[in-house]
Structures are given as C-alpha cells and as structure tokens.
Amino acid sequence: MRVWWHSRRPAASETIAAGLELLGYSIERAFAPALPPRGVAAVLLDLPPDLDRALVLVREFRRRMDDWTPLIALGDWHVPADLGPILEAGADDYLPYSCDVDALGCRLAVASVHAARRSSGVAQNQWRERLADAAKTESLANLATGLAHDFNNLLTVI
Numbered sequence: 503m504r505v506w507w508h509s510r511r512p513a514a515s516e517t518i519a520a521g522l523e524l525l526g527y528s529i530e531r532a533f534a535p536a537l538p539p540r541g542v543a544a545v546l547l548d549l550p551p552d553l554d555r556a557l558v559l560v561r562e563f564r565r566r567m568d569d570w571t572p573l574i575a576l577g578d579w580h581v582p583a584d585l586g587p588i589l590e591a592g593a594d595d596y597l598p599y600s601c602d603v604d605a606l607g608c609r610l611a612v613a614s615v616h617a618a619r620r621s622s623g624v625a626q627n628q629w630r631e632r633l634a635d636a637a638k639t640e641s642l643a644n645l646a647t648g649l650a651h652d653f654n655n656l657l658t659v660i
Contacts, residue, residue, distance in 0.1 A: 503614055504528045506538035507546040508563075514599070515548070521603030527610065537566055543614050546606075548599070549577035553584060557591045564592025572613030576601070 505527050509515035512533060519529040530542070538545050547563055549556035556577060564573055575593040579585060585596050594616070595609055 503543045503610065504530070504541065505544045505546060505610060506542040507531045507548070508536070508538075509533060509546075509548045510550065511548060511599075518603055518606065522607060522610075525603070525607040527607070537563075538571075542571065544572045544574060544610050547573060547575050547593070549575050549588070551578055553579070553587070557587055560588060560591040560593050572610075572616065574606075574609060574613060 503526070505522065507515065507519065507529055509531055510533070515531060519531060522529055530539070532538075545563065545567065547560065549559060556575075560573070560575060567573065572594045573592060574595045574597065575588050576597055576599045577588070578599055579588075579596075580598055588596055594613055597606060597609060
C-alpha cells in the first residue's frame with residue numbers, strides 16, 4: 503500500500519516510516535507542504551502545533567485531494583475538544599504523534615477499506631448517471647421517431 507506522508511519531524515518520522523515499511527507499506531515522505539502524487543492509498547499529515555494553522559492545512563489538503571483518499575492527521579493534541587475541529591476540517595482519522603507503529607498500521611488498513619468503499623460508491627453513482635442519461639436519450643429518440651412517422655403520414659395524405 504502506497505502512503506504519502508507530510509512530516510515536520512524528520513528524525514521521528516524515520517522510525518515510524520521504517521516500522522510501517524516492515525508492515526508492508528511503501529512510504530513516500532515530503533518535509534514541505536506539497537500535494538500528494540496521484541495513486542497513493544492514504545495520506546498522513548503531520549500537523550503543526552498551532553490549532554488554527556493545523557485546521558488550515560487539513561482544509562487545504564482535503565480541498566486539493568480526491569474525496570476518497572483517506573487523510574490521517576498526526577498531531578500533539580490529546581484533548582477530545584481539539585480533535586472535533588480537525589475531523590470537521592476534513593481529516594478522516596486522528597492519532598497522537600506518539601502513537602504505536604502497529605496502531606498506525608491498523609488505522610491505515612481501516613482507512614484503505616473505507617476508501618475502497620467510497621470510491622466504488624462513486625463509480626456506482628457514475629454508472630447510474632450514465633444509465634439514466636442513456637434512458638433519457640432513448641426516450642427522446644423514440645419521441646422523435648414517432649413525430650417523424652406522423653409527419654410522414656401527413657405528407658402522404660397531401
């Protein structure tokens with residue numbers, strides 16, 4: 503599973519990235535805010551200590567990413583009141599930065615399952631829209647055929 507990680511802490515992220523790679527994840531890291539490349543299965547976002555800046559960062563990443571790509575925020579907050587705004591801003595999950603590698607691996611696995619469900623739901627909706635458009639086109643063609651037939655009958659009488 504390909505994971506993109508925006509990290510502010512290079513030394514600490516080395517340990518976690520090595521642990522995740524042992525669990526079978528392919529980790530691509532960036533130390534400056536940049537958009538993740540296409541095709542990543544999940545995004546880990548290391549949040550700044552200031553809550554307002556963290557909310558702006560989460561909103562910006564969510565705005566520029568696909569809706570079905572999981573965004574897991576890592577931060578220093580342990581108070582539940584601080585976590586609500588982060589999740590409302592667009593993060594799919596939150597873990598304190600001092601989390602266990604195995605716990606992070608489990609969260610990534612759950613997030614990828616949810617992402618697959620969301621993307622398949624989007625694909626189903628697109629197929630439904632195409633089917634509805636085809637039905638509309640077919641009914642319009644039937645109406646046009648009927649009108650042409652009636653007009654032809656009028657012309658033969660004349």
